[in-house]
Amino acid sequence: MISEEEQKTSKIPVWDLPDVPKGKLPPHLELQRTRVLCTFDAPTHTENIRYSGAYASMGVDNSLRLEDFRNNFKVEVIKLTEDDMEFDMIGIDAAIANAFRRILIAELPTMAIEKVFIANNTSVVQDEVLAHRLGLIPLKVDPRLFNYMSENDEPNERNTIVFKLHVRCERGSPRIKVKSNELKWLPNGSEFIRSTEKSTADSTSKTKTYTSFSCGQDSLPEFSDNPIAPKHDDIIIAKLGPGQEIELEAHAVKGMGKTHAKWSPVATAWYRMLPEVVLLQEIEDERAEELVKKCPVNVFDIEDIGKGRKRATVARPRSCTLCRECIRGDDWDKLVALRRVKDHFIFTIESTGALPPEVLFTEAVKILEDKCERVITELS
């Protein structure tokens, strides 16, 4: 912890600097290195000083030894539900935390509907809009069980999932909603017959459809007791008036978020740095009351220090939104300092349902490892 004395960030002439033990930075530089200072006009010292020799002239080694990293790195899970997860990652650089975030959003594969064969669509939703809407429906299926389908691959049971949707609204009945639970999994592949150029009657084998499955997907052990379906049953796909009908087949394939956001396995993944609220001076009595009132998210509390006197304390810095309300007005910024800890990340992952969030994160880390390995092999 940084003591009161060290928290003064005012500029000091270099010859007045206190003596610091060798191998340590003077407090004001240490503060600039490890914290973003959120002053009332703008955040300052936002950059990370990464160069190993940045403080060489002061005899301070800024390089990171793997050993130190191992000793200091911490993860703490804060919240975990089926699809959401919040955890703290402490002691890592933003470059790497951001790499994980970018991979989660753009480079983890999932399955999503890519091709839609429309046999009949008399609804008001145009074919292309309907196809786009279908693509965005999250599917509850582990993408690791499937292969990518490349340009000249035949769709087979290992790279394609086929759904059927056939709904009609009878004449005389009220309008109906078509929801995602109408998407029925076809484990044996497409049922639409492919019209070949030579549609001669001598075609010996079975009729050709749009997929060539060699076996039913429901006979595979992974899916036999775990049928494939959309993650949510109640996503509205279209609305049908009397007499309208939709009949189509949707083919889902494996892809990545950087091709199209429908393949992104997360609704979003983000991090924020831990806020740090520091009282630079004792704030007592009326001023303390005033401070508590200023904060819209109740960061401050009041404690009794005896003799009928009260003092403000920082009780919940984590919920600070950095709205800067508490440092507005006359000289409040001399009493309260708002900072962010540069190497403490509050990471949140919201999965769309294909994989649980903790699996997503480990997969993301693995992908970064694979990237490194690729570079190493290319260089050797």
Place this chain on the structure above:
Amino acid sequence: MEHGSFQDQSQATFSLTDEDHTLANSLRYTLNQDPRVTFCGYSIPHPSDARVNIRVQTTVDPAREVLKDSCQDLMLICQHVRGTFDQAFTEFKSKKGLESMSIEP
């Protein structure tokens, strides 16, 4: 992919295809942490080209080896992150499991 001179192997530019800020920025970080590196940086020459150029200048060591070591470092960091995460996760799970058990009548 390496562009540098044969006389002086301590400085080179590496051109990585199919990579972006994700890898390049992390590598820049690990490179910068290496005391042998005097300068490093990366650029993406054109946004619609999937390619990054990483520039490495070292004191004496061959830039190629230093970049390889940085990749190795990054990999070790990742492995440690994964290990720590898994551990924290199982800890949280078991704690949660105990709590939910005690709530049950």
